[in-house]
Amino acid sequence: MAFSFLYESLAQNGENRGLFIDSTMALLPILTYPDRRLHTVAKPVAAVDARIHQLVQDMLETMYDANGIGLAASQVDVHERVIVIDVSQERNQALVLVNPELVWTSPETHLNEEGCLSVPGIYDGVTRHNAVHVRAQDHQGQSRVIEAQELLAVCIQHEMDHLMGKVFVEYLSPLKRNRIKTKMLKAQREDSR
Ligand SMILES: [Zn+2]
Numbered sequence: 001m002a003f004s005f006l007y008e009s010l011a012q013n014g015e016n017r018g019l020f021i022d023s024t025m026a027l028l029p030i031l032t033y034p035d036r037r038l039h040t041v042a043k044p045v046a047a048v049d050a051r052i053h054q055l056v057q058d059m060l061e062t063m064y065d066a067n068g069i070g071l072a073a074s075q076v077d078v079h080e081r082v083i084v085i086d087v088s089q090e091r092n093q094a095l096v097l098v099n100p101e102l103v104w105t106s107p108e109t110h111l112n113e114e115g116c117l118s119v120p121g122i123y124d125g126v127t128r129h130n131a132v133h134v135r136a137q138d139h140q141g142q143s144r145v146i147e148a149q150e151l152l153a154v155c156i157q158h159e160m161d162h163l164m165g166k167v168f169v170e171y172l173s174p175l176k177r178n179r180i181k182t183k184m185l186k187a188q189r190e191d192s193r
Helices: 050-065 150-163 174-191
Strands: 070-072 082-085 095-105 109-114 124-129 131-137 143-149
Touching: 050 070, 050 082, 070 150, 082 150, 095 143, 095 150, 109 150, 124 150, 131 150, 143 150
Parallel strands: none
Antiparallel strands: 070 082, 082 095, 095 131, 109 124, 131 143
């Protein structure tokens, strides 16, 4: 294992919330596994317009509030290809990926400890490419290629899976996955009491 981290759940709570912060933001409810809506395949964004700006702002607010390092629109029940990420310690380097496409993946892979805001409290190993190049539009609709490695590369792969309707626990054995499903459903029943 090259390195290990608690993905999407770094215990950081910085005041500096990065880009695009304003008073019109709203916290969005995060879908939790095994909600079927998490398995919806996201559609491409046709135009990075005011609606997408608002979505990005709300997703950033939601991600920072949950102490996450990444959030896909799928997780807030919006099935369009939008991802927000901030892997910085200072929580001030927001990255917005609209319509991301992997253009290169390293042949080298490593096992990585991951978690997910949609599967709270669960961490397990997933094999990921060490580095990826991803083409995406930013929050202004500008297209560029981002060369990512280590934590950022893993985060991008994890979030792009969400856009394809895939949650990281689906890489685990059916036995483990069923255990997690049971645990999640029990926690959700207890929460709703
Ligand atoms: Zn996730």
